[in-house]
Amino acid sequence: MAEAKSLQKKEADSLEKTERTRSGKVFTPATDIIETGSAIIVLADMPGVDEKSIDITLEDNQLTIQSNVEFEKPKDYHLLYSEYDVGDYYRSFSLSDAIDRDKIEATYKNGLLRLTLPKAEKAKARQIAVKAE
Template identity: 35%
Template sequence: MLNRWNPFIEMSNGAVALGPFKEFDQLFRDLSVVRQGGARELVPPADIYETAEGITLQVDLPGHDPKAIEVKVENDTLTLKSERKAERSEKDGARRLERSFGVYTRSFVLPRTVDTSKVEARYENGVLTLTLPRREESRPRVVEVKVNG
């Protein structure tokens, strides 16, 4: 049977057709995860930078109450959790709702070089910045070369 080819949809055999909107569609598939019971958890985007001093993690959480942002370090896992509540609802006469509301959560497995007792969190202009310093023993050090004679 012949079907009309559409480059923007997934094929019935599970293969994804190539097209100019493939990455765009994947972005929206990755933004939210549906958990058991139909509850939706949103995954905020993050940037990670690594230096000799440690790791800096920046997570976009615009419109979140800083007091409601939970940062938890347990063993080697860093977990972020926050909820962005809708200010208005469909009952208020909204014609179109595109902004995401709900529970935002993200977990990261930390390398053993991170000193989890010194993690710092700062929220400014909708961006949560976490500073994860390296353990002193894992930082690079300069060894002095002694010259004899």
């Protein structure tokens, strides 16, 4: 089951070379990666975070998404039944040189993070005409 792609939130396996200084669970957001003619689009399910807490960093070839979730227990309620847990999100991706790093864009709406990683000019597919001799 651990390897199954799932709609259920998946706990992060390990945080590479990083020790967490916060308590609580960390989840790996379910992600779609789509290549278009001009960009790589990354869609990541990150419900319940504040857009200001989403931290996107690019170091060497590693693009990292993380978000610390400040969960507030509903006031004056007690939990009767639970199917999901709330926690931070963490995921990293390795990028190729073919991405134009200065033009990466991120938007967050309805719990979905959307990253647009534009391809560098030299990496865009080009039509090459075959000349007849």
